Amino acid sequence: MNWLDLGLVVVGLGLLLGALSAVVLSLVWLERKFLGRLQMRLGPMVVGPYGTLQSVADGVKLILKEDIRPDWADIRVFWVAPVLVFVPIFMVWLTIPFGPGLVVQSLDLGLFYVTAFLVTSIVGLVMAGWGSANKYAVLGGLRAAGQLISYEIPVIMVVAAVAMLAQSLNLEVIVAKQGALPYAILMPLGFFLFFVSGLAEVGRTPFDIYEADSEVVGGPFVEYSGPHWAVFFLAEYINTFAVSILTALLFLGGWNWSLTLRDLVGLDSLWAQAIALAEVLIKTYAIFLVIVWIRGTFPRIRIDQLMALGWKGLVPLSFLVVLLNGFYLFYRLPEWSLVAANLAVLGGLFAYLYRRAQTAPSAPTIQRFPARELRRVR
C-alpha cells in the first residue's frame, strides 16, 4: 500500500458519501410515499412532482435550523456522539460491492469487517444518551446498548454460517459462489434470522424500542436538533440501506440473476456493469420496501419481549443454523437435505408462534414491584 492507493480510497469514499446521501433522500421519499399508500393517504405531494423534492426541502430545513444544546449537557460527549455513530456506519460501505468490481476496496475479510463496524456505532448511541443529561435519553441509550449487543450475536452467527457455505468472507466471492441457487433458498432459516435480527440491529419499527416515542420520547436523540439530529437521521437510513444490501448480497444472489443478459452485452463492458448495479439496487430497494411494509403493519414490541425473543429465540436458532451447515458440509449431504432441515425448523417455529398467538396469555408477563421495593438499595 502506498500514497497513491490511499488517495484512491479517499476519493472512492468521497464519491460513496455523495452517492449515499442521494440514496438516503430517495429512501426517505420512498418510505413516506409507501407508508402513505399503506395508510390510504397520498404522502408528500406539494414539493416537486409527486413530492419527490420533499426530502431535499426537509434536509435544507434541518441544516438551517437552530442547533440547540441543553445547558446542563456534557458538551464534548454531546458533540462527539453523532460523529461516533456516523463514522462506523459509513466505514462499513468501504467494502460493500454494488456489482462485480464496483467496490471501493475489496477486502478478503469483508464480511467480518462489516459486522465488526456495524456494532461499533452503539458506543455513539450510548454516549448521546449519557451526554444529553436527560433521563429519557439515558434510558434510551441503555436500551440501545442492551438491544444491539443482544441482536449482534444472531447476526454474527448467521454471517458465519454464510461464510461456511461460501468458504470465504469476501463479499464478491460470496455472491459469485451462490450461482443460480441463492442462499435464501439453500438456508431459509438463516435468511429469516438475518433479516429479523438485522431489523433489530438498525432499530426499525417492530424493534425501535430505544427511540420509542411513546416510552422514551425519542431516546438518545431527544435533546438533539438541527444538523446534529440530521447526522443521526442520515446514519439510521444508511444503516437500514446497509442491512438491505447485505441481505441482497448474502441471500438473494447479488448480481447473479442477470448473468445471461450481461453475457449478451459482453461481460466486461460498461453496460454489463450498469445491469449488475441495477439488479443489486432493485433487490436492495425491494427489501427496503418490505422493511417499510413491516413498519406500517406491526406494533412495537415490549422491551422484555424484545430481550426474550433475542436470547430465547434468535440466539439458539442461529447456533442451530451453524450446526446444520456444519453437518451439511462435513458429511457432504445433498443440497435438498439442508433445504428440508431448514424448512422443517422454520415450519415448526411458525406453527409454534401461531399456536401461541391463538391462546390467550394465562398470566401477566410483567413482574410488578411496588415503588418502595424498587427504591431500596439491594
Added chain:
Amino acid sequence: MSLSLALFAVLAAVCLGGGLGVVTSSNVAYAALFLLVSLLAVAGVYVLLLAEFLALVQVLIYGGAVIIVLLFALMLTRIQEFDHVTDNPQKPLAVLAAATLLGVLAVALVRGGPRGNTLQNVDLERLGTALFSSWVIPFEIVGVLLLVVLLGVVIITQARGER
C-alpha cells in the same frame, strides 16, 4: 518517510494520548471513552502489522462489546458517587503493576530486539486450520472457561433476585 511509518507515528500518538486520557481524566465516563480511542488505535497498529483478522477482532470485542459493558456498568451505578475519582488507595498497587509490566517489556525488547522487517500476512484459512488442529486443546479450554463464566453470571444474578 514511508507511509507505514507515518501511519504508525499517528496511531502510536493516538494510542498513547488515549491512554494518558484514561489515567488523567477525573470523570469516569471520559476515561471509558479515552480507553475506546486507545483500543481502536491498537487495532490500527494490528492492521499495519498485516494482522487484519486480529485488528477486526479488536474492533468487534473491545470497540463494541467491552466498552459497551463498561459504559453500561457506569450508567447503572450512581454517577454522583463516582463522578470525580482522582485518588484511591489502590495507587501503590497500580504503580507496582505498571512498573513490573514495563520491566518485563523492556527486558523482552532488549533481549529479543526487532527481528528484521519482513512481515507476513497469515490468511484466515491457515489461522483457522492452526486453531482447530494444533491449538485445539487451548481453544476448547477457552470455550469451557467462557461457559463457566456465563453460568456463574446466571447463578449470581438469580441468587440476588431471590433474596
